[in-house]
Amino acid sequence: MIIDVPADSPYGTENLPYGVFSTPGAPPRVGVRLADQVIDLAEALHDDVFAAPSLNPFLRRGAREWREARDRLTELVSGDVPDAAVHPVEQVTMHLPFEVADYVDFYASEHHATNLGRLFRPDSEPLMPNWKHLPVAYHGRAGTVISSGTPIVRPSGQRKAPDESAPGFGPSRRLDIEAELGFVVGTGSDLGVPVPVEEFASHVFGAVLVNDWSARDLQAWEYVPLGPFLGKSFATSISPWVVPLLALEGARVPTPRQDPEPLPYLREPEPWGLDVEFSVRWNGQEVSRPPYREMYWSPAQMLAHLTVNGATCRTGDLFASGTVSGPARDQRGAFIELTWGGAEPVLVNGAERTFLEDGDEITLTASAPTASGARLGFGELTNLILPART
Numbered sequence: 001m002i003i004d005v006p007a008d009s010p011y012g013t014e015n016l017p018y019g020v021f022s023t024p025g026a027p028p029r030v031g032v033r034l035a036d037q038v039i040d041l042a043e044a045l046h047d048d049v050f051a052a053p054s055l056n057p058f059l060r061r062g063a064r065e066w067r068e069a070r071d072r073l074t075e076l077v078s079g080d081v082p083d084a085a086v087h088p089v090e091q092v093t094m095h096l097p098f099e100v101a102d103y104v105d106f107y108a109s110e111h112h113a114t115n116l117g118r119l120f121r122p123d124s125e126p127l128m129p130n131w132k133h134l135p136v137a138y139h140g141r142a143g144t145v146i147s148s149g150t151p152i153v154r155p156s157g158q159r160k161a162p163d164e165s166a167p168g169f170g171p172s173r174r175l176d177i178e179a180e181l182g183f184v185v186g187t188g189s190d191l192g193v194p195v196p197v198e199e200f201a202s203h204v205f206g207a208v209l210v211n212d213w214s215a216r217d218l219q220a221w222e223y224v225p226l227g228p229f230l231g232k233s234f235a236t237s238i239s240p241w242v243v244p245l246l247a248l249e250g251a252r253v254p255t256p257r258q259d260p261e262p263l264p265y266l267r268e269p270e271p272w273g274l275d276v277e278f279s280v281r282w283n284g285q286e287v288s289r290p291p292y293r294e295m296y297w298s299p300a301q302m303l304a305h306l307t308v309n310g311a312t313c314r315t316g317d318l319f320a321s322g323t324v325s326g327p328a329r330d331q332r333g334a335f336i337e338l339t340w341g342g343a344e345p346v347l348v349n350g351a352e353r354t355f356l357e358d359g360d361e362i363t364l365t366a367s368a369p370t371a372s373g374a375r376l377g378f379g380e381l382t383n384l385i386l387p388a389r390t
């Protein structure tokens with residue numbers, strides 16, 4: 001069949017994002033989205049690498065094969081796609097698109113880092129002295145990276161407000177989101193061998209939306225001096241469609257000016273970021289539009305930094321950018337910033353809101369320009385908050 005692609009579809013022929021889907025009675029397998037259809041790639045391209053329930057075997061093949069598959073797909077969708085390979089998107093179930101190996105979360109937005117510094121450390125300089133010299137990050141928990149649609153059970157833990165003399169235990173009262181862009185590693189690196197900034201595109205396959213769920217009260221009490229632990233390890237959700245880097249060439253933009261000049265291993269002739277525009281919806285209402293083009297550190301600098309000590313990256317690694325926040329209030333990618341620690345509520349469907357309540361639903365979406373000036377979509381990342389287990 002010829003798949004009809006409306007000119008304004010966020011899933012046009014310049015996007016072709018990969019995901020893992022299933023249909024009733026058939027196992028999960030790799031598909032590509034075109035308009036409102038999912039194309040079964042094992043069926044359409046006669047390649048068993050796509051019969052796997054994750055993108056990892058395809059990711060492992062490397063950059064030359066990613067480009068070749070994209071060329072074949074581009075040709076396929078310009079003509080007749082076998083009927084048996086085409087499934088309307090509303091009839092499929094989407095799954096976690098890849099098996100997550102290691103998960104790292106950066107802190108690359110100067111606006112976010114400055115805001116959080118002011119909120120968490122009001123008596124110090126908001127940016128730590130290292131912040132403009134290296135992309136600060138922590139290792140997260142790969143095993144709790146979950147798919148869109150998986151509910152988030154409110155975490156319990158130790159929390160101590162500044163005016164309390166001792167910690168108590170119970171469900172988080174300051175459950176929050178972090179809207180981020182995540183980069184998916186396809187080709188790993190060798191132990192002891194750093195990945196230079198110029199080799200980013202031979203290792204990184206594509207990007208997903210990330211929500212780094214954060215319990216701010218647990219975090220504030222536990223994080224000194226080793227960084228986030230249980231306040232963030234309970235869940236990190238990612239969107240079902242992995243947008244290939246090859247689809248994002250039209251979205252490249254220079255990063256903000258980096259001053260001081262970074263050390264040589266972080267230097268790029270022209271550090272580039274992406275003009276990805278996020279939207280954060282809280283129970284259906286848009287409350288923020290974080291702009292990725294404002295991120296200080298580039299994705300290539302993040303990967304170079306994460307491997308500079310000889311640590312490997314592996315197929316399926318996910319490294320996220322950190323919360324995407326711009327300079328304006330309505331560009332903040334976390335509610336702790338948007339509501340200034342809960343002091344300045346936002347109106348959500350007419351009610352004053354600060355942190356998340358049970359039954360709330362958060363949806364992240366994002367779009368970016370394509371090479372021809374159209375816009376491509378990253379799909380939707382939606383999760384519902386469930387009450388704590390008692």
Ligand SMILES: O=C(O)/C=C/C(=O)CC(=O)CC(=O)O
Pocket residue numbers: 105106107108109112113116117120178180212214223228321322323
């Ligand atoms: O500044 C802090 O102590 C904490 C910062 C965060 O919680 C942010 C984080 O996880 C990294 C990011 O998403 O930017």
Ligand SMILES: [Ca+2]
Pocket residue numbers: 105106178180212322323
């Ligand atoms: Ca984060």
Ligand SMILES: [Mg+2]
Pocket residue numbers: 140141212213232233234235236
């Ligand atoms: Mg997390």
